[in-house]
Amino acid sequence: MSMIDTMSTTHVDPASLDLMFPQELISLEVSAQLPSDLQIRPLASTDYKRGYLDVLSVLTVVNDLGEEVWVNQFHAMRATPSAHFSIVVLDKASDKIVGIGTVFIHCKFLLGFGSVGHIEDIAVAKSHQRKKLGFLIVQALTHISESSGCYKTRLGCIDTTMPFYQKCGYAKMANEMVKYSPEHVNHASMKL
Amino acid sequence: MSMIDTMSTTHVDPASLDLMFPQELISLEVSAQLPSDLQIRPLASTDYKRGYLDVLSVLTVVNDLGEEVWVNQFHAMRATPSAHFSIVVLDKASDKIVGIGTVFIHCKFLLGFGSVGHIEDIAVAKSHQRKKLGFLIVQALTHISESSGCYKTRLGCIDTTMPFYQKCGYAKMANEMVKYSPEHVNHASMKL
Numbered sequence: 001m002s003m004i005d006t007m008s009t010t011h012v013d014p015a016s017l018d019l020m021f022p023q024e025l026i027s028l029e030v031s032a033q034l035p036s037d038l039q040i041r042p043l044a045s046t047d048y049k050r051g052y053l054d055v056l057s058v059l060t061v062v063n064d065l066g067e068e069v070w071v072n073q074f075h076a077m078r079a080t081p082s083a084h085f086s087i088v089v090l091d092k093a094s095d096k097i098v099g100i101g102t103v104f105i106h107c108k109f110l111l112g113f114g115s116v117g118h119i120e121d122i123a124v125a126k127s128h129q130r131k132k133l134g135f136l137i138v139q140a141l142t143h144i145s146e147s148s149g150c151y152k153t154r155l156g157c158i159d160t161t162m163p164f165y166q167k168c169g170y171a172k173m174a175n176e177m178v179k180y181s182p183e184h185v186n187h188a189s190m191k192l
Numbered sequence: 193m194s195m196i197d198t199m200s201t202t203h204v205d206p207a208s209l210d211l212m213f214p215q216e217l218i219s220l221e222v223s224a225q226l227p228s229d230l231q232i233r234p235l236a237s238t239d240y241k242r243g244y245l246d247v248l249s250v251l252t253v254v255n256d257l258g259e260e261v262w263v264n265q266f267h268a269m270r271a272t273p274s275a276h277f278s279i280v281v282l283d284k285a286s287d288k289i290v291g292i293g294t295v296f297i298h299c300k301f302l303l304g305f306g307s308v309g310h311i312e313d314i315a316v317a318k319s320h321q322r323k324k325l326g327f328l329i330v331q332a333l334t335h336i337s338e339s340s341g342c343y344k345t346r347l348g349c350i351d352t353t354m355p356f357y358q359k360c361g362y363a364k365m366a367n368e369m370v371k372y373s374p375e376h377v378n379h380a381s382m383k384l
Contacts, residue, residue: 027339034281037285044280050288055291055317086235089226133230136222139219146373147219150373152373152376170371174350175348175368177364178344181337184344
């Protein structure tokens, strides 16, 4: 069987696949830059058979739990891909919030669908700063993350707040890289 | 009216609130460390009135869109807090995947519910490395993120891969801090 024959018999039309999201969201510009023997498309429910985990294992530890689990997870991720946990610290007397923080949990394909907690947007009212509320919020969010089964919790921080997060049990692992959308490049200077 | 009277009249029992998630996920250890005049609990649908955005504005630009929008967003975040987009690059001849990547989108309370795309787990099969597939996958994921309305897209990377991501249009913004759960501290050495 020639290469051409193989292509015609094994390649599946994306329109017939159960995709994670519409093909329309794939950049046409990117598709156009691919060599003609390659195709870019959303993940499909049958991609376990196409070696998804083999490729992932190039990067990291996969923990292959088998196809049935993989397909079930595909549908679960599509339906409810993550969970959002926002907490507040409330001043009872005034019934006003004085501290806030969020962790959202994202399920990955690696480590047997390991989850990661992402801590974001911790803030304490000026009236209640220097009372360790920030530290407690981080602990509470880390607890939510870990008790929800997350193997790690991550956050981004600038150099000046790094000692604070080190006290919270966090260590520098990598660099946080950011790209702003063309309409929002002005946000870069605000460090949003 | 004394402080005690004020507390008894304005403070709302968390059990009567419409919470984002069960109170049980708040660490008892953390709750115990709070001064008795403070309370820690999940975000409630009525917290707009309690100054949620005022606190957030300590940290960043809020873009207050009003209470009705805030409450609608609360329910939307609880129901479907984010969206998960995994893409693959497929080799047509073999019908095998040769490249993968994921971006998940997380909606924040700041910037009028601005969304951020988080790029994760990009991998290319050894057979297809040095063909710019990684670059294209990053472009495709960034496109999904930006065309879904994300004001920024972020990712974590180690020093050696930073030049690659700079070529993709990303710039270092901060440090990526990580804490592993007690059961998974061994993952730290694997940089998972």
